[in-house]
Amino acid sequence: MKILVTGGAGYIGSHLVDRLLEEEEVCAVDNLTTGNVENIQHNLNNPKFQFINDSVLNEELMEKLIKGCDVIYHLAAAVGVKHIVDDPLTSIKTNVKGTDIILDLAHRYWKKTLIASTSEIYGKSNQIPFDEHSTERVLGSTKIDRWAYSTSKAIDEHLAFAYSKKGLPVVIVRYFNSYGPRIDEKGYGTVVARFIKQALKGRPITVHGDGKQTRCFTYVDDTVRGTIAACTTKGAEGDVYNIGSNYETSIYQLAVLIKELTGSSSEITSTSYESYYGKGFEDTIKRVPSIINAKKKLKFEAKVSLQDGLKKTIEWCKKNYTF
Ligand code: UDP
Numbered sequence: 001m002k003i004l005v006t007g008g009a010g011y012i013g014s015h016l017v018d019r020l021l022e023e024e025e026v027c028a029v030d031n032l033t034t035g036n037v038e039n040i041q042h043n044l045n046n047p048k049f050q051f052i053n054d055s056v057l058n059e060e061l062m063e064k065l066i067k068g069c070d071v072i073y074h075l076a077a078a079v080g081v082k083h084i085v086d087d088p089l090t091s092i093k094t095n096v097k098g099t100d101i102i103l104d105l106a107h108r109y110w111k112k113t114l115i116a117s118t119s120e121i122y123g124k125s126n127q128i129p130f131d132e133h134s135t136e137r138v139l140g141s142t143k144i145d146r147w148a149y150s151t152s153k154a155i156d157e158h159l160a161f162a163y164s165k166k167g168l169p170v171v172i173v174r175y176f177n178s179y180g181p182r183i184d185e186k187g188y189g190t191v192v193a194r195f196i197k198q199a200l201k202g203r204p205i206t207v208h209g210d211g212k213q214t215r216c217f218t219y220v221d222d223t224v225r226g227t228i229a230a231c232t233t234k235g236a237e238g239d240v241y242n243i244g245s246n247y248e249t250s251i252y253q254l255a256v257l258i259k260e261l262t263g264s265s266s267e268i269t270s271t272s273y274e275s276y277y278g279k280g281f282e283d284t285i286k287r288v289p290s291i292i293n294a295k296k297k298l299k300f301e302a303k304v305s306l307q308d309g310l311k312k313t314i315e316w317c318k319k320n321y322t323f
Contacts (some may be wrong), residue, residue: 002027004065006056006102007075009035011188012116012178015224016073021048027065031055033094034079034187056098059105066105073231074102075116077153079188084149085277095152103163103170112169114231115160119176119244120150124284131290132174132240140282147282157240164238171237173230176244176289180220180309181316192217192310195255196317199264206271211252213285218244219309222302229298236297242289245302261310 001024007013008028013035020026021043027050028040043049054061056076066072076098078084078091099115106113122130123139137154139147160170183189185197198205226243230236249257255268273281294300 001025001070002068003071003073004029004069005073005075006030006098007035007077007116009037009040009051010075010079011039011182011184012175012220012223012227013075014039014182015180015220016075016227017043017049019224019228021046024048026050027052027069029054029056029061029065030076034083034184036182036184039182056101057094059101062101063105066102066111067109069111071231072102072106072111072113073116073227074099074113077116078149080186080190081146081149082190082277083187085145085281088145088148092148092152095149096155099156099159103159103168106170107163107166107168110168112231112237113160113171114227115156115170115172116227117153117157117172117174117240118149119174119242119287119289120284121154121157121174122287123147123150124282126286128286129246129288129290130242132242132293144280144282146277161238169237171230172240173227173243174240174289175218175223176242176287177215177217178220178223179217180313183313191215191251191254192258192313193317195258196262196314197321199258199262199266200317200321202264202266204269205255205259205266206269206276207252207255208271208273208276209283211255211270212250213283214248214250215287216245216248216289217254217306217309218302219304219312222304226294226298226300226302229300233298239293239297241294241298242291243294243300244289244291245306246289246291247306248288249306257306257310258314261307262314
């Protein structure tokens with residue numbers, strides 16, 4: 001099998017490439033906006049691997065690649081709330097146009113496609129846990145840039161369902177706060193990357209607001225396993241799956257745990273959202289996935305504990321971050 005991974009040099013994409021290369025040939029496309037060539041450096045001499053430094057918006061290139069592959073994992077996107085808030089225009093265009101191009105070509109050449117989406121889809125809904133089929137999406141005003149991410153990925157999902165209605169085998173995964181080696185504070189996994197860096201430097205660990213907001217952090221090996229399960233399980237097509245742990249942690253608890261695991265003397269401080277995101281930011285206060293559908297249909301459940309995952313991530317950060 002020849003697999004095309006868009007966003008293949010990104011944080012999740014590069015881990016996915018590593019796993020797929022164990023059995024398949026892989027072509028990764030990435031324009032290195034939030035991706036990093038160092039994430040795939042170790043694969044560059046592998047004859048089963050090809051890397052192309054270009055954008056999914058290059059339709060001519062994408063046509064050639066999609067024609068020549070068997071399966072598409074579409075992960076290329078503008079990711080990370082901070083990144084979206086800093087440049088909403090490019091983010092919306094990359095996410096909507098990119099997925100439109102990929103799905104149009106997948107439909108033309110009839111290739112199975114996985115679309116990577118996000119738990120941002122649920123917005124600030126308070127129907128906990130977030131269930132793929134019943135939780136209503138609750139978003140704020142369009143004047144608040146943060147919601148552009150959720151909205152652009154929702155268009156991607158609608159497109160995928162529309163192509164599915166035309167018979168295309170397509171499946172969607174929604175990631176819940178993945179973290180692990182290769183996280184980058186400028187892209188995906190912001191809070192974990194920032195807190196580890198701050199703790200290792202002995203600088204204040206900056207918790208936004210009261211730190212009571214919660215997330216379910218999911219180790220990248222679990223994220224990748226869930227992604228492959230969604231794409232390879234027969235009968236999973238035409239649907240969307242939450243891929244995440246349901247172990248809920250507050251941001252303050254995360255700060256305490258990282259301080260402990262790094263043995264840092266950093267103080268944990270409360271800072272305003274505004275100081276980081278700018279004016280008019282709205283946060284998701286509670287985010288927990290329902291894991292029932294993934295368990296039932298994909299036989300997938302996250303396994304790595306937050307402690308173990310953070311230990312591995314901290315080890316990687318110690319070796320790879322420059323201070
Ligand atoms: N956060 C924080 N300090 C930081 C960076 C982020 O307290 O230095 C908070 C952020 O406001 C949010 C949570 O951590 O409540 C998760 O942020 P992230 O950008 O990692 O992901 P999100 O879940 O918001 O997409």
